[in-house]
Amino acid sequence: MTAELINLVSFINLEADMLDFHEYDQWLDLWDEDGYYIVPIDGTTEDYANTLNFAYDDAAMRRLRVQRLVSGEAVSTETTAKTIRNPSRFRVLSTEGDVTTIRCAQIINENRHGNLRYYPADVTYKLRRDGDSYRILEKVIRLQNADNHLASIGYIL
Numbered sequence: 385m386t387a388e389l390i391n392l393v394s395f396i397n398l399e400a401d402m403l404d405f406h407e408y409d410q411w412l413d414l415w416d417e418d419g420y421y422i423v424p425i426d427g428t429t430e431d432y433a434n435t436l437n438f439a440y441d442d443a444a445m446r447r448l449r450v451q452r453l454v455s456g457e458a459v460s461t462e463t464t465a466k467t468i469r470n471p472s473r474f475r476v477l478s479t480e481g482d483v484t485t486i487r488c489a490q491i492i493n494e495n496r497h498g499n500l501r502y503y504p505a506d507v508t509y510k511l512r513r514d515g516d517s518y519r520i521l522e523k524v525i526r527l528q529n530a531d532n533h534l535a536s537i538g539y540i541l
Contacts, residue, residue, distance in 0.1 A: 400469035408450040416519040465496035482513040504528045
């Protein structure tokens with residue numbers, strides 16, 4: 385494993401840890417101002433702007449999403465789920481200049497009201513090198529069960 389891949393994997397694990405521990409302000413700081421957080425319904429689409437998505441968030445929408453989560457105003461956050469994210473199976477797809485596209489598997493384990501659910505997904509990141517770290521240009525979460533009924537998810541995937 386190269387040093388660069390270790391750095392990329394460490395960054396993705398850092399993001400997962402921040403989300404599991406509700407460190408949303410720090411999570412927002414990981415993003416490039418022009419970045420997009422995307423959770424498509426159609427697992428094969430690449431045209432996110434012209435298809436229906438669970439989320440298609442630019443910087444303003446990410447901030448609003450975090451604000452709803454921390455305010456307690458969203459119904460789905462009344463009893464916030466505890467989550468454990470397990471990113472794995474990392475593969476660099478391309479590197480162009482200072483932007484690397486990397487894909488991984490992720491299983492989110494959720495415990496809410498004593499009910500354990502899991503959400504497997506393929507996640508693709510476009511990360512731009514920023515000094516010793518990265519900024520997220522794009523994060524696409526392709527849930528395996530996106531075309532089926534999803535329980536109320538009151539957190540960031």
